[in-house]
Structures are given as C-alpha cells and as structure tokens.
Amino acid sequence: xxxxxxxxxRSFVPLLFALLFNSPVPAQxxxxxxxxxxxxxxxxxxxxxxxASTRFSELDEINSGNASKLQVAFTFSMGINxxxxxxxxxxxxxxxxxxxxxxxxxxxxxxxxxxxxxWKYEPKTExxxxxxxxxxxxxxxxVSGDGRIYFNTLDGHTIAVDAxxxxxxxxxxxxxxxxxxxxxxxPLFAKGKVYVGNSGGEFGVRGWxxxxxxxxxxxxxxxxxxxxxxxxxxxxxxxxxxxxxxxQDLGVTSWPxxxxxxxxxxxxxxxxxxxxxxAIYYGTGNPGPWNPDARPGDNKWTAGIFARDADTxxxxxxxxxxxxxxxxxxxxxxxxxxxxxxxxxxxxVLVRAERNGYVxxxxxxxxxxxxxxxxxxxxxxxxxxxxxxxxxxxxDKEPETGKVVRDICPxxxxxxxxxxxxxxxxxxxxxxxxxxxxxxxxxxxPNYIAGTPFVGANVAMKAGPGDGHRGEYTAWDISAGxxxxxxxxxxPVWSGTLATAGNVVFYGNMEGWFKAxxxxxxxxxxxxxxxxxxxxxxxTYRGPDGHQYVAILSGVGGWAGVxxxxxxxxxxxxxxxxxxxxxxDLPTATTKGGMLYVFRLP
Amino acid sequence: xxxxxPTVFLVAIYRGQKSDAAMMRAIMLLALLxxxxxxxxxxxxxTGSVPEKPAAGIEQSVLHPGDGNNPAPARSKYxxxxxDVAEGKxxxxxxxxxxxxxxxxxGIGPALMDDKWFYGSSIExxxxxxxxxxxxxxxxxxGLVPExxxxxxxxxxxxxxxxxxxxxxxxxxxxxxxxxxxxRAPTPSxxxxxxx
Numbered sequence: 140x141x142x143x144x145x146x147x148x149r150s151f152v153p154l155l156f157a158l159l160f161n162s163p164v165p166a167q168x169x170x171x172x173x174x175x176x177x178x179x180x181x182x183x184x185x186x187x188x189x190x191a192s193t194r195f196s197e198l199d200e201i202n203s204g205n206a207s208k209l210q211v212a213f214t215f216s217m218g219i220n221x222x223x224x225x226x227x228x229x230x231x232x233x234x235x236x237x238x239x240x241x242x243x244x245x246x247x248x249x250x251x252x253x254x255x256x257x258w259k260y261e262p263k264t265e266x267x268x269x270x271x272x273x274x275x276x277x278x279x280x281x282v283s284g285d286g287r288i289y290f291n292t293l294d295g296h297t298i299a300v301d302a303x304x305x306x307x308x309x310x311x312x313x314x315x316x317x318x319x320x321x322x323x324x325x326p327l328f329a330k331g332k333v334y335v336g337n338s339g340g341e342f343g344v345r346g347w348x349x350x351x352x353x354x355x356x357x358x359x360x361x362x363x364x365x366x367x368x369x370x371x372x373x374x375x376x377x378x379x380x381x382x383x384x385x386x387q388d389l390g391v392t393s394w395p396x397x398x399x400x401x402x403x404x405x406x407x408x409x410x411x412x413x414x415x416x417x418a419i420y421y422g423t424g425n426p427g428p429w430n431p432d433a434r435p436g437d438n439k440w441t442a443g444i445f446a447r448d449a450d451t452x453x454x455x456x457x458x459x460x461x462x463x464x465x466x467x468x469x470x471x472x473x474x475x476x477x478x479x480x481x482x483x484x485x486x487x488v489l490v491r492a493e494r495n496g497y498v499x500x501x502x503x504x505x506x507x508x509x510x511x512x513x514x515x516x517x518x519x520x521x522x523x524x525x526x527x528x529x530x531x532x533x534x535d536k537e538p539e540t541g542k543v544v545r546d547i548c549p550x551x552x553x554x555x556x557x558x559x560x561x562x563x564x565x566x567x568x569x570x571x572x573x574x575x576x577x578x579x580x581x582x583x584x585p586n587y588i589a590g591t592p593f594v595g596a597n598v599a600m601k602a603g604p605g606d607g608h609r610g611e612y613t614a615w616d617i618s619a620g621x622x623x624x625x626x627x628x629x630x631p632v633w634s635g636t637l638a639t640a641g642n643v644v645f646y647g648n649m650e651g652w653f654k655a656x657x658x659x660x661x662x663x664x665x666x667x668x669x670x671x672x673x674x675x676x677x678x679t680y681r682g683p684d685g686h687q688y689v690a691i692l693s694g695v696g697g698w699a700g701v702x703x704x705x706x707x708x709x710x711x712x713x714x715x716x717x718x719x720x721x722x723x724d725l726p727t728a729t730t731k732g733g734m735l736y737v738f739r740l741p
Numbered sequence: 742x743x744x745x746x747p748t749v750f751l752v753a754i755y756r757g758q759k760s761d762a763a764m765m766r767a768i769m770l771l772a773l774l775x776x777x778x779x780x781x782x783x784x785x786x787x788t789g790s791v792p793e794k795p796a797a798g799i800e801q802s803v804l805h806p807g808d809g810n811n812p813a814p815a816r817s818k819y820x821x822x823x824x825d826v827a828e829g830k831x832x833x834x835x836x837x838x839x840x841x842x843x844x845x846x847x848g849i850g851p852a853l854m855d856d857k858w859f860y861g862s863s864i865e866x867x868x869x870x871x872x873x874x875x876x877x878x879x880x881x882x883x884g885l886v887p888e889x890x891x892x893x894x895x896x897x898x899x900x901x902x903x904x905x906x907x908x909x910x911x912x913x914x915x916x917x918x919x920x921x922x923x924x925r926a927p928t929p930s931x932x933x934x935x936x937x
Contacts, residue, residue, distance in 0.1 A: 270841070270849060270878025341840070543917045581917040583834070590880060592840025592849070599919040701848065708855045711846025712919035719846055720919060 181681025186226035186280040186325045186635075187559065188678075190412040191476040194561035194637045196679045200687035201740060202641030206655040206664040209738045212688055213254045215247060217733035221704050222696015224557075226280035226325065226635070226676035227735060230302060232683050233257060234690065235288050236735055240269055240276035242292040246305060250683045254737070258305030260298075268294035271319045271590060273341040273716070274698035275705065279557070280676065284328030285353055291322035297335050299356060309356035313337070313349060318589045320344045327410040327419070328353065330449060336406025340424040340469060341716070343401030343593030346441070348410075348421060350452060360452035364404030364423045364440050365390045371440060372447070377454045380506040381528035384457050389439040398434050401587050403427035404441035408471025408557055411489070413503065417449045420489060420503065422460075422470035428585035429467050429551070430595030432540045437462040442470040444491070446506060456506035460493050461530055465538055466519060466580070467551040467716075468494040473559040474503075475569070479618065481509060490617055492560050492571045494553025495530060497523060498615060512620040514613060515554035515573055516603045519547050538596070540582035550578035550600045551716060552698060556633070559676065563638035566658050568623060569615040570644050572632035574699075575603035576721055598717025609721055612636070612646055614661060624661040630725060633699045634691075635676035645689060647673025649700055650728050653691050653736065669693035671732025672700055672725070686739055694733040695725070704731055783822050783909075791888045799865045817864045819896035823909045829897025830911050830923070832890050836882065844920035845901040850879065853901045854920070856929055862902060867895035903929050 180197045188194045201209065217223060221239035228235050234247040234254065241264040248257040269276050272293055281290040287299045287308055295314020300307055313335065314320035319342025327334040333351040337344060346364035351357065363370040367388050368377075379385050386392070391399055405424035412419050426434055426441035443459035460470045474489040481488060481500070489503040496517035500509045511523035521531045536547045555573035562569050578600040585595025602609045610628035615621070630649035638644045638658055647653045649672035655665040672695030679689045696704030701715050702722045712720035819825040833839055841847075845854030860870050860879075871891050874881030886894065900910040903926030910924035 266876050267874075267878055267880070270880055272878075273849060579917060579919070583916065586835060586837060588837055588885070591837035593837070594840055597844075597917040597919070599917060705847060705849075705851065706855075706857070707848065708846040708852035710921055711844045711852070711854060713917065714843045714846025714852070714920075715848035716843075717919075719848075 182231070183229045183678040183680045185228065185282045185328065186676055187409060187473065190329060190414065192409060192411045192473045193475055194559060194635065195563055196637065196639045198639055198679055198681060198687045199641035201639065201643060201689065203643055203657045203664060205740055206643050208740055209655065209665050210741055212737045212739040215254065215735040217694065217735065219733045220694065220731040222275040222277045222700055223675045223692035223694030223733055224277040224279050224697055225692055227678050227690040227692065228281060228283060229678065229680035230283045233302065235281050235283065237278050237281045237290050238733065239278055239696065240264055240293045242278055242290070244281060244288065244290060244300060260300050260305045260307065262292050262296060262298055264292045265294035265316060268316045268321055271316050271342060272321050275696040275701040277323055277697055279323060280325035282326050282328045285331065287353065289326045289328060289333045291324060291326060291335055293321050293323065295320055295322050297326065297333065297351060297356065311351065311356040318344055324407045327412060329412040332359065334410050334419060338405050338407040340403040340405045340427055341592050341594055342590065343427040343587050344403065344405060345400060346403055346405035346423055348406040362447065362452045364406065365399035365402040367391055371454060372452045373454045376448065377456070379456045380458065383437065383462060383527060383529055384459060393436040393439045394434060395436065401427055401593060402438060402441060406471065409473035409559060411474050411476050412449060413476050416504065418446050418455060419449045420444060420446050420474050422472060424469040424471050425467045426464050428593045428595040430540060430582040430585050431463060431465045431538060432582055433585050433595060438464065442468055444470060444474065446503065458501065458506045458508065458528060461495050465532065466547065468553050470494065471557065472555060475560065475562045476503060477562065490569060492555045492569065492573065494555060495520065496549050496554035498569065500617065510620055514571060514615060514622065515575060516548045517554065519549070538580045538582045540584065543579055543581040545579045546577050547580055548577040548603055549574065550576035551598055552576065552718065558633055559635045561636045561638040561644065563658055565640060565642060567616065567618060569617050570636045570638055571613045571615055572634055572636050572646050573611050573613065574631040575605060575609050575611050576600050576631065577603050578717060594716070597713050599712040599720035600717050601721050610648065626661060631699045633674040633697050637677045637679060639679060645677040647675065647691055649674065649695055649725065651693060669736050670734050671695045672729040674700055688737050688739045690735060690737045692735055695729050695731065700725060702726060703729060785822055785824050786818065791892055799861065799869045801861055817892060817896065819892045820864055820899050820905050821909060825893045826896050826900050826905060826909055827911055829893035832894050833897050836886055838894065846920060853898055854926060862904065864895050864899055867898050868892060871895060901926065903927050
C-alpha cells in the first residue's frame with residue numbers, strides 16, 4: 140500500500156492547506172504532484188473528508204445543472220437492520236463500510252460491475268454490548284491510513300485491518316462494557332497515530348481520548364476528560380483563554396467529592412487535526428448524570444472542547460460550551476478548521492454548530508470565542524457572554540429534582556447532534572443538518588450502579604416552534620453570522636451532509652429521501668426514495684472509471700430513530716431518553732433497513 | 742365480586758319489606774354485616790419467602806417435540822398483591838431498569854408495555870431474565886438484587902404488560918406523566934402471543 144502512504148503523507152496535507160487558505164496559498168508552494176493530488180481529490184479516506192473536517196469535495200462532474208439526472212449505480216445490503224450512521228469511505232479501487240453492531244467491515248471492489256464484496260472482516264463483537272449502547276447500536280465509520288482500515292467496535296475494541304486483504308493487523312480492547320463503556324465514534328488517523336475515544340455518557344463512564352500507534356495499536360497516551368490535571372494531560376502548555384477554565388485540578392474541584400469518577404465527558408464525536416500547529420481538536424460529552432442537582436459545579440472538563448498537542452496529548456487550551464450542563468448538551472460535534480477573513484483580519488478559526496444551539500466561531504490558536512450566534516430555537520440560554528466566554532442560562536428553564544420544567548429548547552439532543560455539517564469554500568456557507576426539538580424535563584434521583592444507566596431524568600420531547608416540523612437543513616453564512624436559507628423537514632435531520640465543487644449539497648431525511656440541493660439557493664435538484672430512513676453520512680468519490688459517484692447508507696435508527704430500529708412502544712413518550720415523545724409518528728413513515736446506495740450520472 | 746354479593750342481598754331484602762323504616766333497618770343491618778368484610782385486605786407475606794422452584798419451568802419455546810404439550814405457567818402471589826407490585830415499581834427505578842426500559846416503552850432494552858416477549862411473559866421467565874440476563878444486552882442482576890425483590894420486579898413488569906388485575910396494578914405517577922398508567926394497560930388477549 141505504498142501509494143496510499145504516498146497520498147496521505149505527501150499530498151494530502153498540502154491539499155488540505157490549499158483548501159484552507161483560500162487567498163494566498165502558502166502550502167501549495169511545497170508543490171504536490173498533480174496526479175497524486177487528483178487521486179486524493181477522488182478519494183474519501185475519512186468520514187470528515189479531510190483533517191479540517193470540511194466534508195467538501197473538489198469533484199464537480201455532478202453539478203447543479205445535471206444532478207437531476209442522478210441514478211442508482213449499485214446497492215449493497217448491510218445485512219443488519221439497525222441505525223446506519225456510518226460513512227462509506229473510498230480509497231483507490233475499494234469502498235469500505237462498517238455495519239452497526241456486530242460491526243462487520245466490508246470492502247467492495249469498485250472495478251467490477253455492481254461492486255461485489257472484495258473481503259469481509261467480522262470482529263465477533265460481544266452481543267451483550269448492545270445492552271449498554273445508549274442510543275441504538277450505531278457505528279460512525281471506518282478510517283484509512285498507511286494501507287490499513289481502522290474502526291471501533293461497540294464492545295470497546297479498536298481494530299486495524301489490511302486494506303488490501305482484510306487480514307487483521309492488530310486488535311486492542313480499550314473499553315469495558317461492564318462499566319457501560321462502548322465505542323461508536325469514527326477514529327481519526329493522522330501522523331501515524333489513530334485517535335479514539337469512548338462512549339457511555341448515559342452510564343456514568345469517565346471519558347477519555349487515546350492516541351494509538353497505527354502500526355501496533357499500542358497506546359501512546361491517554362487523556363481523561365475528568366479528574367486531576369495529570370490524568371487530563373494538563374501541564375505547563377495549558378493556556379485556556381477564559382478565567383473560568385483556569386485553575387488547578389478543576390477536573391476534581393468543580394465536582395462534588397469523587398463525582399468526577401462517574402462524570403462522563405466522553406469523546407464519542409469528531410476530531411480535527413491542524414498540521415500547521417500540530418494540534419488536534421475535539422469535544423467532550425455531557426457530564427453524568429443528566430440531573431444537574433447531583434453534581435453542583437462546572438463539571439470540568441465535560442461539554443467543552445480541547446486543543447491538544449497531536450504528538451504528546453498535552454492540553455493547549457480548553458473552552459466549555461456548557462459549564463454545569465443542564466440538558467445533556469454533549470460538546471462532541473465536529474469542528475471545521477478554516478482560515479477566514481474575520482472582520483477585516485485573517486484569522487485561523489474553528490467553526491462549530493453546537494448542541495446548545497449556537498454557531499461558534501473561535502480562534503483555534505487561543506481558544507477565544509469570536510462569535511456565538513443561535514441557529515435554532517433557543518430558550519434555555521440567552522447568549523454567550525464574549526467577555527467571560529460563559530453561556531448565560533435562563534433561570535426559568537433550569538431543571539430541578541422532582542419538578543417538571545416544560546418546553547425547554549433545544550431538547551436533549553440539542554439543536555444539532557453528532558451528524559456533521561459541511562463547509563463549501565465556493566459559497567462560504569456552513570450546511571447544518573439539525574433538529575427543531577423542545578422537551579419537558581423532570582430531575583429524578585439518580586443511582587449509580589456500574590453498567591446501568593446513570594441519568595436521573597424523565598424527559599419527553601416534542602416538536603419545536605412552527606408547524607410541527609422537527610428537522611431543518613440550514614445554509615449558514617459564517618462571515619455574516621446568519622442563516623441564508625432553511626428547508627424544513629418533518630423529522631429531525633439526523634444524516635450528515637456533504638458539499639461539492641459542483642455547487643451541490645447532499646443530505647437524507649428520516650423518511651428515506653436522499654436529496655441534492657443547489658448549494659447557493661437551496662433549490663431541490665433531485666431526490667430519491669431509499670428503502671428506509673436515512674441517518675448516515677453521504678460521501679462522494681471518483682470511481683476507477685473516472686466518473687463521480689455519491690454514496691449514502693439508508694437504514695433508520697440512532698437515538699432519533701431507535702423507536703423504529705428497536706421497535707419501541709410509542710405510547711411511552713419518555714422512551715429512549717424521551718426522544719420517542721417527538722417521534723411517535725416515525726413508525727408510520729419508515730421501516731427498518733440497512734442498504735448502501737451509490738449514485739452516478741447516466 | 743365482593744361488591745355484587747351485598748347488592749343481591751339488598752334487593753332480596755327490599756322486596757320482602759313494606760315500609761321505608763324497615764328498609765332503612767335492612768340497610769343498616771347490611772352495612773354492619775358488610776363493613777367488617779370490606780376491611781379484608783389482600784394478604785401480604787412478610788416472611789420474604791420466595792418460590793423454591795418455578796412451578797412449571799421456564800421454557801423459552803412453545804415447540805415441544807413429541808407431545809406438543811405446553812405446561813401452563815403458574816401465577817405467583819407477587820402479581821396478586823398491590824404491595825408487591827408497587828414495591829416492584831419502586832425497585833424498577835432504583836435498580837435503573839427504567840434507564841433502559843423507561844416507563845414501559847423501551848429504549849436500550851425492548852418495550853415492556855407492548856405484546857412482544859422475546860424471552861417469555863410468564864413471571865418465571867421474567868424472573869429468569871432478571872437473574873440470568875439474556876444474550877442481546879439484558880444484564881444478569883444475580884447477586885445484586887435479592888431474590889424476593891426479583892419477584893416483585895417481575896410482578897411489576899407483568900403489570901406494565903397488562904397481565905395484572907387492574908386493582909393490583911399501580912395507577913398514575915406523581916412524576917412526569919408521559920405514558921399510560923399500568924392499571925390502564927389493555928388486558929392482553931390470549932391469542933396475541935402475550936401468554937396468560
């Protein structure tokens with residue numbers, strides 16, 4: 140797999156820079172061979188597309204003029220009828236895709252008609268792991284690097300498989316289902332390391348991120364999300380921008396005694412990598428339990444974002460989106476690294492559409508919040524104070540034990556959950572697939588029993604303001620800090636999205652429609668009804684025949700769709716952590732499925 | 742039944758009397774007779790005894806090669822006393838059963854208020870499910886939950902499924918009411934796969 144290494148190491152980073160630095164492009168001067176660059180343009184080697192997490196493809200064969208002619212090229216049955224949140228990735232002549240539990244990894248041969256299976260890898264995932272997966276038994280995708288495919292299993296293994304042969308290279312057990320620990324995130328591969336984190340924020344699992352050696356699977360370092368500074372890898376390099384994040388051992392002192400040991404802050408979302416500053420950026424999940432009365436204090440370092448040295452893991456800065464989170468507002472969403480002209484000055488920023496309802500633009504060197512603007516209905520907070528960095532909560536929406544607080548917006552899955560946004564440098568817009576949900580919330584006494592849920596809340600969700608629509612797809616002008624257009628969807632938009640140089644954006648809805656929109660205007664160019672609701676991540680690639688393809692998994696599930704995937708009873712509005720309250724009509728709109736669809740022009 | 746019996750008496754007495762005064766006397770007499778009977782409560786077992794051995798086994802399958810005989814599952818005293826079912830409801834929260842099954846609708850675990858029972862709906866089956874666990878995610882609570890409380894939990898789970906008499910099943914919560922109360926669960930039909 141020499142060529143893969145060649146692409147990853149030599150051309151990928153400069154390509155990323157080319158993408159990042161819109162105006163003068165310094166990194167381009169390092170010069171990358173055109174052929175290699177093009178090969179990489181045609182690949183989709185990681186769910187986020189690139190280290191900056193733009194989910195933007197330079198391919199433009201499919202464009203706003205011809206997208207209406209898209210048709211099915213081939214399909215592939217995943218054989219598992221649970222939520223398909225995974226991203227199909229493409230390296231050279233192969234497409235790699237991983238199923239929900241039991242996490243079977245398939246390689247499809249794109250050189251042959253109908254893309255038959257090239258190999259199959261079955262990790263023999265422990266069946267009992269299904270009992271500690273909070274929100275359906277999903278997996279968010281594999282990642283490629285140095286000729287290997289890396290992915291996580293629900294029972295807490297990270298596995299490397301030879302991309303050519305499907306032979307297991309290493310398999311390490313990092314999580315323990317007996318404390319409720321699972322792994323659902325897509326790893327990040329960068330600089331010969333594989334970065335992985337755990338899930339389990341609803342089980343009182345203490346969150347961590349680990350860097351593994353890509354050749355052996357050996358743990359190079361492990362950074363906890365709670366506890367003493369030495370566990371969190373906080374040292375002399377740590378310079379948080381705001382005073383609220385400064386101090387010694389805040390991961391212990393911002394909790395009641397010992398509560399940090401079951402405090403969550405799991406790293407189940409997205410990691411970005413900035414080669415220039417050799418930094419990784421990732422968010423931490425909700426504090427446990429949900430009932431905030433059980434954990435007075437800011438609950439560091441949960442519901443925030445870390446910048447760390449990519450080699451040593453040493454923390455550089457931290458910012459807390461939701462200090463003392465009240466609503467299960469995990470901070471794990473994707474951060475898009477951009478070099479923007481911000482108010483007349485070039486700034487190196489990261490952009491996040493956050494669960495608490497705000498689009499944040501932050502200086503990614505210092506951790507300063509440059510702006511935070513609501514992109515959905517928010518009444519749980521009033522603003523982000525840019526002087527202190529602190530989210531200003533609304534006292535009348537604060538949960539209490541034994542009291543039902545009604546109509547809190549956004550609901551527990553937030554204005555936007557895990558499903559990633561895309562950024563198009565052509566339009567300058569961020570494309571945000573998101574929710575329009577509110578909830579009733581009652582705090583109840585939590586009881587920690589290892590391996591069982593640690594939540595302490597009765598929740599019932601409902602549609603947010605409007606005509607009962609629960610999902611939205613928004614184009615957001617980052618520089619102007621405002622919405623350009625929004626498309627309402629009946630159900631939460633739980634799929635990811637992608638943008639292309641062909642001025643097209645793609646996403647799917649939970650009824651099963653896969654859609655292509657004009658990236659500028661939002662005009663619907665084409666749609667195709669797949670067999671089941673879509674909660675997956677679309678990707679696009681150039682096939683061995685030189686033509687552009689678009690891939691998406693169909694198969695409803697995830698937290699929003701588990702009502703269908705696990706056949707829940709819709710009479711209980713508190714079911715599935717309260718999501719069923721807002722999804723009582725989903726079983727009438729779609730059925731279970733698990734199918735890869737790939738489209739192309741005729 | 743206890744309600745109908747005095748009514749029949751009342752009608753019989755009324756027919757045999759002529760005056761209103763006599764009628765009043767008859768009602769007073771009846772009230773005196775009925776009052777002590779109304780104080781009769783369901784019996785609560787305070788010894789903590791539990792069935793030593795499930796009466797009819799805990800078969801998972803309705804297929805019985807050879808004779809086709811399905812032994813009828815026995816009812817347990819635990820599902821016939823409101824106290825035990827109410828205790829089961831408290832324990833259902835306490836042992837975090839509600840963290841996966843919520844108020845019966847399910848989430849991580851399956852719904853309990855519907856009429857699908859992967860591992861059987863008899864109280865023996867539910868007791869076995871709680872103690873032994875099941876392969877697709879149900880944990881084994883053996884050693885964590887005392888035996889008597891397992892039966893109380895199982896009795897409560899039966900009430901969520903509508904198998905328990907309406908005067909035994911719990912009624913509406915003091916908590917967020919987002920699901921029908923257990924005593925409003927529809928009585929399962931014997932033909933819909935729910936079992937007894």
